[in-house]
Amino acid sequence: xxxxxxxxxxxxxxxxxxxxxxxxxxxxxxxxxxxxxxxxxxxxxxxxxxxxxxxxxxxxxxxxxxxxxxxxxxxxxxxxxxxxxxxxxxxxxxxxxxxxxxxxxxxxxxxxxxxxxxxx
Amino acid sequence: xxxxxxxxxxxxxxxxxxxxxxxxxxxxxxxxxxxxxxxxxxxxxxxxxxxxxxxxxxxxxxxxxxxxxxxxxxxxxxxxxxxxxxxxxxxxxxxxxxxxxxxxxxxxxxxxxxxxxxxxxxxxxxxxxxxxxxxxxxxxxxxxxxxxxxxxxxxxxxxxxxxxxxxxxxxxxxxxxxxxxxxxxxxxxxxxxxxxxxxxxxxxxxxxxxxxxxxxxxxxxxxxxxxxxxxxxxxxxxxxxxxxxxxxxxxxxxxxxxxxxxxxxxxxxxxxxxxxxxxxxxxxxxxxxxxxxxxxxxxxxxxxxxxxxxxxxxxxxxxxxxxxxxxxxxxxxxxxxxxx
Numbered sequence: 001x002x003x004x005x006x007x008x009x010x011x012x013x014x015x016x017x018x019x020x021x022x023x024x025x026x027x028x029x030x031x032x033x034x035x036x037x038x039x040x041x042x043x044x045x046x047x048x049x050x051x052x053x054x055x056x057x058x059x060x061x062x063x064x065x066x067x068x069x070x071x072x073x074x075x076x077x078x079x080x081x082x083x084x085x086x087x088x089x090x091x092x093x094x095x096x097x098x099x100x101x102x103x104x105x106x107x108x109x110x111x112x113x114x115x116x117x118x119x120x
Numbered sequence: 121x122x123x124x125x126x127x128x129x130x131x132x133x134x135x136x137x138x139x140x141x142x143x144x145x146x147x148x149x150x151x152x153x154x155x156x157x158x159x160x161x162x163x164x165x166x167x168x169x170x171x172x173x174x175x176x177x178x179x180x181x182x183x184x185x186x187x188x189x190x191x192x193x194x195x196x197x198x199x200x201x202x203x204x205x206x207x208x209x210x211x212x213x214x215x216x217x218x219x220x221x222x223x224x225x226x227x228x229x230x231x232x233x234x235x236x237x238x239x240x241x242x243x244x245x246x247x248x249x250x251x252x253x254x255x256x257x258x259x260x261x262x263x264x265x266x267x268x269x270x271x272x273x274x275x276x277x278x279x280x281x282x283x284x285x286x287x288x289x290x291x292x293x294x295x296x297x298x299x300x301x302x303x304x305x306x307x308x309x310x311x312x313x314x315x316x317x318x319x320x321x322x323x324x325x326x327x328x329x330x331x332x333x334x335x336x337x338x339x340x341x342x343x344x345x346x347x348x349x350x351x352x353x354x355x356x357x358x359x360x361x362x363x364x365x366x367x368x369x370x371x372x373x374x375x376x377x378x379x380x381x382x383x384x385x386x387x388x389x390x391x392x393x394x395x396x397x398x399x400x401x402x403x404x405x406x407x408x409x410x411x412x413x414x415x416x417x418x419x420x421x422x423x424x425x426x427x428x429x430x431x432x433x434x435x436x437x438x439x440x441x442x443x444x445x446x447x448x449x450x451x452x453x454x455x456x457x458x459x460x
Contacts, residue, residue, distance in 0.1 A: 030139075033330060034156040036418045037395040055445075057397050059155045059334060059417060062445075088154070 004092060005068075005109030008118065012092055013068045015107060023096045024056065024065050024087065027119050032058035035084045040076040041098060047071055049106060054097045056087070068109060071100035127172035128259050128309040132316065136326060143329060144234035146173035151328040158331035159338075159420045162298050166265030167327035168319045174260055175237030176306060177244070177251040179228040186249055187228070191219075192354055192375060194364040200225045203282045203293035207362055208243060213353040213374030216243055218344050220304075222284040222293050229291060229306065231260070233344045259312040263319060264302035264327075264335075271322045272303065279303075290315070297332065299339025299459060337426065338419045340389060340457040346400060346414045347387055347428050353378060356385040356430075386434045387414065389458060392425040392451040396444045399427075404442040406435035406453065413442070419458060426458050 002015040010028035014021045029035065037057040047053050052064035053073070076098050080086060087095035110118060125146045127133075133140065138149035149170060151158060161167040179187060188196045193206035202223050208216040217236040222229040230251070232240045237255060244251055265271075269278055276292075279285040281301075284293040292305040307315055320326075333343070342348050348357050353371070355363070355378040363375060378384045388411075392398060402413040409431050416427030429440070438453040 033139075033151060034154050036156075037397070039396070057395070057418075059330060060150075062397065062399065 002107065004112060005107065006112065006115035006118075007066070007068055007109050009066050011065050011068060013109060015102070015105075018102050019074065020068065020071055020100045020102050021096050022053070022065065022068060022098050022100065023091055024063075025115070026091045028063070029088050029091045029095070032056060032063055033060040034058055035087045038080045038084045038087070038097070040078075040080065041073050043073050043076065045073045046103075047073070047100070049104070056084075065097060067100075069102060069106035070104040071102050073098050073100050075099040125173070127170055128312055129170050129172070129316065132313065133170065133326075138326070138328060141329070144173060146234055148173055149326070149328040151330045152326045155328070155330035155334060156420050158325065158327035159334050161325045161327060162265045162300055162331065162335055163421060164266060166263065166268040166271050166302070166324045167331070168316070168324050169262040169264065169327050169329070169332055170259065171262050171304070171332075172255075172259040173234035174255075175230075175232040175234060175240060176254040176258055176260060177230045177232070177241070178254055179230055179249065179251050181225070181227055183249050184228070186247060188365065188367060189369050190243070190247060190249075192363045192365050192369060192371070194366060195221055195223065195228075196367070198223060201279070201283050201285075203284050203295045205295075205362060207348070207354050207359065208240065209354065209369065209371035209375065210350065211370055213355075213371035213378065214350050215344070215348040215352055215354060215357070216240070216350060218342065218348055220293070220295060222291065224284060224286065229254075231304075235345060254306070258306050258308055260304060260306050261312065261315060261319075262296055262298075262302065262304045263324060264296045264298040264300045265324070266300055268300065268302040268324070271324055272319070274322070275318055276303075297339075297341055298335035299341070300335075334417055334420060337415055337417055337428075338421060338458050340459070342387075342428070343415060347430075352385065352387070352430070355379055357387045382434065386431045388429050388431060388435075389454040390427055390429050390440055390451045391422075391454055391458075392442065392449055394449045395425070396447070396449055397425045397427075398429075398442045398444055398449065398451070402442055402444060404429055404440050404451070406431065406440040407437035409433055409435040411435070411440070421459060429453075
């Protein structure tokens with residue numbers, strides 16, 4: 001399994017062989033405030049890098065999470081449908097959003113240290 | 121870049137890890153522990169809000185006739201210890217600002233929206249009404265919640281609902297903007313931190329503007345700039361109950377005409393039969409009448425999205441279709457308040 005990488009649009013991803021796990025960063029959840037609803041994609045849906053895959057409704061605003069690379073959804077975190085607060089409480093753990101099969105590998109995300117200096 | 125204003129509690133907010141936002145030219149706490157948590161503090165126990173960004177002007181009682189001419193409510197004939205919610209109306213009957221007056225024997229305190237303080241001052245200047253601007257020399261703290269009164273009556277006397285009080289250099293009223301009981305307290309800057317310490321030691325929690333907004337929406341209270349603007353009259357905003365001024369006042373002709381004709385815009389409450397939030401600016405349709413959402417958010421207590429929508433005319437159906445980022449979502453207009 002690779003290290004957790006981050007995008008400038010505040011998603012994180014982990015690559016494990018040909019599978020990608022995606023969520024949003026702790027910084028992003030903090031900026032959004034309380035998350036009250038998440039619209040997840042369907043299993044089998046295809047996305048290109050940069051497409052919106054998840055819509056996150058918070059009390060403050062609505063935001064989207066984008067695909068880090070071309071991929072096909074293989075699993076969505078159904079727990080988020082009843083408990084979207086997982087994203088606030090554990091954004092890089094239980095708050096994961098989707099798993100996807102990688103179509104075009106693009107591991108160009110930032111390391112945690114790089115992301116930290118990006119957001120500060 | 122203009123200088124952002126800070127309340128006297130700014131350093132205190134930062135010391136307790138508030139998330140600060142810029143609001144109407146002020147750096148204000150948006151939340152401390154999270155909007156939903158703070159919302160629930162107020163609904164279940166009690167919270168306090170720094171609302172010192174709101175304008176505070178001291179007016180002379182001797183000019184009450186002139187002031188009464190500028191608002192749609194009867195300030196003149198209510199008793200001298202009352203607090204009054206009212207609206208400054210323009211010649212066209214539209215809202216210049218919605219405000220609170222605290223009436224005393226010798227003076228009046230006018231509390232206006234932070235975004236409108238300069239507009240109100242100019243309006244008063246034009247109409248030769250004198251005022252002393254207390255906004256920077258004082259703070260305004262709202263203590264609100266189901267248990268607010270029983271938690272504060274150990275250290276301050278409590279006026280009746282919608283009544284005012286002056287006690288030990290502090291001026292306050294039993295009013296609020298959350299739908300819960302409580303007081304709004306004006307203090308000299310030097311006294312504010314002592315007061316905050318008393319609130320904290322009685323278990324009252326700091327709450328930010330985020331929860332103030334979800335609380336006021338859930339309590340069916342309008343926010344200037346959204347439900348009320350200088351293009352919307354009190355009649356259109358569903359605030360006919362504020363129109364109690366029996367004398368002549370600015371905009372009276374238009375307002376009286378609207379009350380009779382019902383030919384005007386209509387602000388309505390709605391709920392959505394989905395989880396998505398129809399936010400400010402969302403377009404909707406009911407029976408061919410187009411509307412635009414003025415405020416929308418989740419109701420933490422009800423558990424579904426609610427909001428206000430402004431229609432160009434009165435829709436005959438209560439079924440509404442909202443276009444939320446390209447998806448059509450059904451909702452219903454409500455004829456009662458969100459919370460009973």
